[in-house]
Amino acid sequence: MDYTNATAEQHITGAKSYILSSPFYISLIGALLALALYDIWFRNTDAYKKLKSIPGPPVLPLIGHAHLVLGITPTEMVLKAIEYFNYYGETISGCFFNLMVVFLTNPADFEIILNSSVHLEKSNEYRFFQPWFGDGLLISKGDHWRLHRKMIAPTFHQSILKSFVPTFVQHSKKIANRLEAKYLGREFDVHEHMSQTTVEILLSTAMGMKQLPAGKECARYAEAVLEMCDIIQKRQVKAHYRFDFVYQWTQLRKRCDKMMSIILALTRRVITERRELFNVETDGVLDQQDGLNARASGREKEGLRDDLDEIDEESDVGAKRRLAFLDAMVEMTKNPDIAWTEKDVMDEVNTIMFEGHDTTSAGSSFVLSLLGIHKDVQARVYEEQKQIFADDLTRDCTFADTLEMQYLERVIKETLRLYPPVPVIGRKVNEDVRLASGPYTIPKGTTVVLANYAVHRRPDCYENPEKFDPDNFLPEKVSKRHYYSYVPFSAGPRSCVGRKYAMLMLKVLLSTLVRQFEIHSNVDETQFVLQGDIILKLANGFKIVLTRREV
Numbered sequence: 001m002d003y004t005n006a007t008a009e010q011h012i013t014g015a016k017s018y019i020l021s022s023p024f025y026i027s028l029i030g031a032l033l034a035l036a037l038y039d040i041w042f043r044n045t046d047a048y049k050k051l052k053s054i055p056g057p058p059v060l061p062l063i064g065h066a067h068l069v070l071g072i073t074p075t076e077m078v079l080k081a082i083e084y085f086n087y088y089g090e091t092i093s094g095c096f097f098n099l100m101v102v103f104l105t106n107p108a109d110f111e112i113i114l115n116s117s118v119h120l121e122k123s124n125e126y127r128f129f130q131p132w133f134g135d136g137l138l139i140s141k142g143d144h145w146r147l148h149r150k151m152i153a154p155t156f157h158q159s160i161l162k163s164f165v166p167t168f169v170q171h172s173k174k175i176a177n178r179l180e181a182k183y184l185g186r187e188f189d190v191h192e193h194m195s196q197t198t199v200e201i202l203l204s205t206a207m208g209m210k211q212l213p214a215g216k217e218c219a220r221y222a223e224a225v226l227e228m229c230d231i232i233q234k235r236q237v238k239a240h241y242r243f244d245f246v247y248q249w250t251q252l253r254k255r256c257d258k259m260m261s262i263i264l265a266l267t268r269r270v271i272t273e274r275r276e277l278f279n280v281e282t283d284g285v286l287d288q289q290d291g292l293n294a295r296a297s298g299r300e301k302e303g304l305r306d307d308l309d310e311i312d313e314e315s316d317v318g319a320k321r322r323l324a325f326l327d328a329m330v331e332m333t334k335n336p337d338i339a340w341t342e343k344d345v346m347d348e349v350n351t352i353m354f355e356g357h358d359t360t361s362a363g364s365s366f367v368l369s370l371l372g373i374h375k376d377v378q379a380r381v382y383e384e385q386k387q388i389f390a391d392d393l394t395r396d397c398t399f400a401d402t403l404e405m406q407y408l409e410r411v412i413k414e415t416l417r418l419y420p421p422v423p424v425i426g427r428k429v430n431e432d433v434r435l436a437s438g439p440y441t442i443p444k445g446t447t448v449v450l451a452n453y454a455v456h457r458r459p460d461c462y463e464n465p466e467k468f469d470p471d472n473f474l475p476e477k478v479s480k481r482h483y484y485s486y487v488p489f490s491a492g493p494r495s496c497v498g499r500k501y502a503m504l505m506l507k508v509l510l511s512t513l514v515r516q517f518e519i520h521s522n523v524d525e526t527q528f529v530l531q532g533d534i535i536l537k538l539a540n541g542f543k544i545v546l547t548r549r550e551v
């Protein structure tokens, strides 16, 4: 043995004895061993074996598929999901550390989950909304959710929505005039304007505010909501942000605190003002059933039905005074027979302000961009408006007018098909679920991701699924499709409580804009860069050009 070999051996022996006597290394080796044993146990559980019978990409030891989402942007995530569905088929399993996930895209599977009165619990990913929504309707569960759904759904009754129409008109004209003054003939991103407008509309309708905060304040709120979506999305997909004990020391947490203070300041102001000014005698809406109500709810029967339809069809004897959302909340806190606290009001206002504005601003921005691209569709929309407003194209839209806007309704539905603002829905199943798409059982405890975006583009449901074609919603085509092949508002007991509000508001807003402007676009759909951070948007902006129509 020469001198150099002897020295190397001494080094190795020294290192071995250092590692074996160092508490840090011993703990590290122990932890790795424990993890390896846990992994072996986990992969031999019945639940994991059931999960693995569902197709999916190969898994790595311990981390499963976590490496596939590590560090990728929301845009890349959308593209990757589509790539996997194309490769592995309509039902895919995934495993992120010990989190079991199944992704569904078959309408029959959607029906099993969404139509059930058992699988009502939201997945763990929604917990990142907790500091913001508390126990608000979107994320709450059990009896709390049931009571709140029962009390909140009637505040979106047809009669109340009808009373909102003049306010929708007023705000639609305001934004139309603002855009005309600032951007006529110039390319601009319409999304931030739709964001501010939908915040203002919600404040004036569901929240009953008489004196709105300055436009800048509404815009700041809308920006803070966008930032919060980005933060929550990061917490959902980046492993280190998922753990509270790591997250609380990060810059992201500081950003979150700042955004939450902007959001909560507005919420508090809304509630305080309404509490001071609300008068139950004068602010309620007198619900007198008329032919229009019956016509509006009759049309809903074409599609999936939920508790909102049932509420609209209740035949109350005599006229009934109904309260809009925040007024009803304020009244309930005063009623000793209803368990409704100040925190409940805060949680629900935060939930409705988010759900009601970010979805409708994305929806309206997509419609405007698509009308700019598909000029033939825009011409048909305008033609329909000319027929409805034959007497005067500049007059205010009424509830009765909205019932005539059948082509515009098809355009909105087709937009929400191709670009659903909520592109996926997450549930946690608390018992094993047999699927219809194959011989698969989702094990109890699994997170189920229902990919609306993908189900809306199935070639067996839509003839030419990638093509923007509002006639996909002609009644004869709808009747031939599986009910659950179109679920932009989800479906079943946990469907969107603002579905009818959204459709009515979008019709009034878009009718007003289309009658005033011709919309142009310098891009086409192939240039859309989709960004899936909670609410689907375009990473490269909703760029349009407006020119004035000669009336």
Ligand code: HEM
Pocket (backbone or CB within 6 Å): 137, 138, 139, 149, 206, 351, 352, 355, 356, 357, 359, 360, 363, 416, 420, 421, 422, 424, 425, 426, 487, 488, 489, 490, 493, 494, 495, 496, 497, 498, 499, 501, 502
């Ligand atoms: C185009 C507009 C809209 C779309 C596409 C949409 C879509 C959805 C979807 C898919 C869900 C289910 C989410 C899930 O399970 O994760 C949902 C739930 C909900 N939406 Fe909407 N929404 C829209 C507008 C609105 C509006 C305007 C409001 C209120 C004014 C609203 C309030 C809610 C609430 C409170 C829930 C939770 C319901 C529950 O869990 O019981 N949404 N929405």
